Amino acid sequence: MIPIAPLQRTAEVLMAKAAIEIPEDYLAGLRHCADTEKGELSAFVIQAMLENYEAAEEDRRAMCGDTGVPRWYVKIRQRSAIEGGPVALEAALRRATATATHDVPLQTQPRAPALAHRSQ
Numbered sequence: 429m430i431p432i433a434p435l436q437r438t439a440e441v442l443m444a445k446a447a448i449e450i451p452e453d454y455l456a457g458l459r460h461c462a463d464t465e466k467g468e469l470s471a472f473v474i475q476a477m478l479e480n481y482e483a484a485e486e487d488r489r490a491m492c493g494d495t496g497v498p499r500w501y502v503k504i505r506q507r508s509a510i511e512g513g514p515v516a517l518e519a520a521l522r523r524a525t526a527t528a529t530h531d532v533p534l535q536t537q538p539r540a541p542a543l544a545h546r547s548q
Contacts, residue, residue: 432511432520439524443498444532447490450481490532498525 450458462478465471484491500521504510510517 429509429511432516435510435517436520436524439500439521440527440531443524443528444488447528447532448484448488450491455481488532498528 458474458478458481462471462474465474481491483489502517502521504514504517512519
């Protein structure tokens with residue numbers, strides 16, 4: 429039997445990691461671009477991306493406000509036994525999403541600027 433609590437904790441860690449960390453190969457490519465880019469505006473944008481990444485990693489916050497829509501793809505073998513079954517797993521993933529949204533923090537509710545007054 430696979431206990432549900434470690435699955436939820438792992439999901440929380442993965443969500444934070446996905447929002448904050450950039451894969452090393454991508455970062456190396458971005459640094460290479462910064463070293464070789466000739467266009468003034470392009471070089472500025474690439475440098476800003478690198479600085480934003482460094483700040484996000486140092487402060488343990490999301491790389492940008494638009495962190496996407498969380499999706500979980502779960503493959504379970506036919507004979508896998510998860511504590512509480514698939515419904516409990518879905519609930520744990522929902523709790524992990526809520527926890528990461530609060531703790532990282534991730535963007536909670538994107539809306540058009542014209543509608544922003546509704547939450548005030």
